[in-house]
Amino acid sequence: MRKKGIEVSGGLRTEAESIEGSLNKELFNKNPSDWEKKMENFPKYVKRQNLTRFLALYEIFKQIINVKGSIIECGVNHGYGLMTWTKLSSILEPVNLTRRVYGFDTFEGFPEPSKHDKSRQSEHVKAGDLSADTYEELLALNAIHDKTRYLGHIEKVSLIKGDATETIPAFIETNPHVLISLLFLDFDLFEPTKVALENFYDRIPKGGVIAFDELDNPLWPGETQAMLQFFEKESLEIRRLPFDPYIGFAIK
Numbered sequence: 001m002r003k004k005g006i007e008v009s010g011g012l013r014t015e016a017e018s019i020e021g022s023l024n025k026e027l028f029n030k031n032p033s034d035w036e037k038k039m040e041n042f043p044k045y046v047k048r049q050n051l052t053r054f055l056a057l058y059e060i061f062k063q064i065i066n067v068k069g070s071i072i073e074c075g076v077n078h079g080y081g082l083m084t085w086t087k088l089s090s091i092l093e094p095v096n097l098t099r100r101v102y103g104f105d106t107f108e109g110f111p112e113p114s115k116h117d118k119s120r121q122s123e124h125v126k127a128g129d130l131s132a133d134t135y136e137e138l139l140a141l142n143a144i145h146d147k148t149r150y151l152g153h154i155e156k157v158s159l160i161k162g163d164a165t166e167t168i169p170a171f172i173e174t175n176p177h178v179l180i181s182l183l184f185l186d187f188d189l190f191e192p193t194k195v196a197l198e199n200f201y202d203r204i205p206k207g208g209v210i211a212f213d214e215l216d217n218p219l220w221p222g223e224t225q226a227m228l229q230f231f232e233k234e235s236l237e238i239r240r241l242p243f244d245p246y247i248g249f250a251i252k
């Protein structure tokens, strides 16, 4: 059973997992090499779970490599997914200049959760959780990346700041050309997930991928509820990757 008052982020970690980061940090700080050398050797310091995430996103990306359309990252937070999609695109398909990566986030954390986000095991969820003020940083990092990637003069990443229940319908209205090869749903909450499905689904061609990060997860009932409400009686074939516990994805 989960303990009461458990953290929104990292709440299921064991004691050893909780201290792994700080132990790695000590060794990182003790190593006399410069920062760049340490970054080049990042698997030494990055936790297995974070490497797993990268491999999982790579597997999802491979599913859409031959599908036309852009990538929509629903929930940017610190930018792990956004930057992974961006760099995978510049590594694996450098000439795919029309594949853009659109990231939606408040950059101020959750708005007020709805009743669908509350259950006995998710009472902890509240407005302002998962706040990450990374908008400017991500723009700056992408400007640096644009200087070294192929066709870097053509914009790859767009960040759309604000409550997605408002910014997504406005985005659809003002971007009639956008097709979506990958809809990555990681808002964690019911309302923005439902709005994303309602607005983006018709823009996904057959073969495109709809991926969810929190299905069947007792901490985040809203995402499952949004999926069930949107697809109603349509039986969606939701697959998973053998080595990752979180991502569920369907091919349209």
Ligand SMILES: C[S@@+](CC[C@H](N)C(=O)[O-])C[C@H]1O[C@@H](n2cnc3c(N)ncnc32)[C@H](O)[C@@H]1O
Pocket: 073, 074, 075, 076, 077, 078, 079, 080, 081, 082, 104, 105, 106, 107, 108, 109, 110, 111, 130, 131, 132, 162, 163, 164, 165, 186, 187, 188, 189, 191, 192
């Ligand atoms: C789990 S994090 C996303 C993690 C991210 N995909 C990654 O790769 O690390 C969830 C994010 O969704 C954002 N979010 C939740 N509800 C939102 C809404 N209605 N509008 C905009 N952003 C929202 C939060 O601000 C938070 O940064």
